[in-house]
Amino acid sequence: MTESATHLLPVFARADLAFARGEGCWLIATDGERYLDFTSGVAVNALGHAHPTLVAALQEQATKLWHMSNLFKSPDGERLAGRLCEQSGFADFVFFANSGAEAMECAIKVTRKHHAAKGSPERYRIITFEGAFHGRTLATLAATGSQKYLEGFGPPVEGFDQVPLGDLDAVKKIIGPHTAGILIEPIQGEGGVRAPSHTFVKSLRELCDQHSLLLVFDEVQTGMGRTGELFAHRRFGVSPDVMSLAKALGGGFPIGACLATANAAAGMTPGSHGSTFGGNPLAVAAANAVLDVMLKPGFFEHVQQMSLLLKQKLASVVDRHGDILADVRGEGLLIGVKAVVPSGDLVAALREEKLLTVGAGDNVVRFLPPLIVSAAEIEESVARLERACVALSANQSKRAAAQ
Numbered sequence: 001m002t003e004s005a006t007h008l009l010p011v012f013a014r015a016d017l018a019f020a021r022g023e024g025c026w027l028i029a030t031d032g033e034r035y036l037d038f039t040s041g042v043a044v045n046a047l048g049h050a051h052p053t054l055v056a057a058l059q060e061q062a063t064k065l066w067h068m069s070n071l072f073k074s075p076d077g078e079r080l081a082g083r084l085c086e087q088s089g090f091a092d093f094v095f096f097a098n099s100g101a102e103a104m105e106c107a108i109k110v111t112r113k114h115h116a117a118k119g120s121p122e123r124y125r126i127i128t129f130e131g132a133f134h135g136r137t138l139a140t141l142a143a144t145g146s147q148k149y150l151e152g153f154g155p156p157v158e159g160f161d162q163v164p165l166g167d168l169d170a171v172k173k174i175i176g177p178h179t180a181g182i183l184i185e186p187i188q189g190e191g192g193v194r195a196p197s198h199t200f201v202k203s204l205r206e207l208c209d210q211h212s213l214l215l216v217f218d219e220v221q222t223g224m225g226r227t228g229e230l231f232a233h234r235r236f237g238v239s240p241d242v243m244s245l246a247k248a249l250g251g252g253f254p255i256g257a258c259l260a261t262a263n264a265a266a267g268m269t270p271g272s273h274g275s276t277f278g279g280n281p282l283a284v285a286a287a288n289a290v291l292d293v294m295l296k297p298g299f300f301e302h303v304q305q306m307s308l309l310l311k312q313k314l315a316s317v318v319d320r321h322g323d324i325l326a327d328v329r330g331e332g333l334l335i336g337v338k339a340v341v342p343s344g345d346l347v348a349a350l351r352e353e354k355l356l357t358v359g360a361g362d363n364v365v366r367f368l369p370p371l372i373v374s375a376a377e378i379e380e381s382v383a384r385l386e387r388a389c390v391a392l393s394a395n396q397s398k399r400a401a402a403q
């Protein structure tokens, strides 16, 4: 191998940029440059970088116990599970995993096993939606249903029926004797910040009740405050039977969770599922500390205020730069700007302005600031977007003149 070659499996198209440390909404590159971080590690660092409460919680736990098998009781895990159930307003049980895909894998298994335990093992199929993203394991990839991601990995895991997002007739038509449940993201993150209507989600709940199906919400990206509520489903006034969490749950420490009602989890008996690292004490300490911060009065009001400010400011940039930007969408601080130019060009131009954002499907660029972002930092991000638009417009005119 040549000296510059990487030994990291080249599955990511990485930018030529590395960071040494972070402070709040800022990342400091290895060359000392400061970047405004509106990626939050793809909706993970909800409390920004090096939040003192999280640092203290992890440091304290690090001196006590790093890992404990699930052979023994976990008082801190019990506490975290109890808090998540209480806050969810629907769940009775939590399974801890280490990632979003693992949390989703558990959600899929809970859904299938529920029907098996109720005497209908033939009901294993799950309805999913076009544009979805549920993870990269074989089952969650099949649920995601993207040909691009499935290609070359052999036969996809059987049992997922995909229909267009928002098409209630298509959902009704595909429900059959083998259907076990319906799986949906309250807002599609990777798919391009696409939100189904509240009435659509309410109708899914009604269909599930009519046909004894389980409704599963993938809140891996929308959960833990991202949309301005602890969980996005609060905004619909619709509760699921099963819900997955991950990304922001540990504030940057890997942890996922699958929440379920006692009825949904009816098949999950000792030995039916497991994980070596799931519920790891460091992860649980981080997640309990995240909840400590988020459940303080005023936290979600702040997210909602910053959301309003960011959306208003972005809309005015879109108005002024219709040649570069098309629209603004999303809830809370899960905001997407649909680009006219290729979204990758916009992400690169913003990086030149030292503003970090994330691409998504549908030619959208996601603005995912830490939820602790200040009004001044929002203003700064929008000023940088404005400059990136000016630079992109100038490039376009140059290219047009050269033709």
Ligand SMILES: *Cc1c(COP(=O)(O)O)cnc(C)c1O
Pocket: 099, 100, 101, 102, 104, 133, 134, 135, 136, 185, 189, 190, 218, 219, 220, 221, 222, 246, 247
């Ligand atoms: C990121 C994401 C996942 C997968 O999470 P990983 O931790 O990468 O496995 C699943 N569902 C949704 C909605 C996501 O945004």
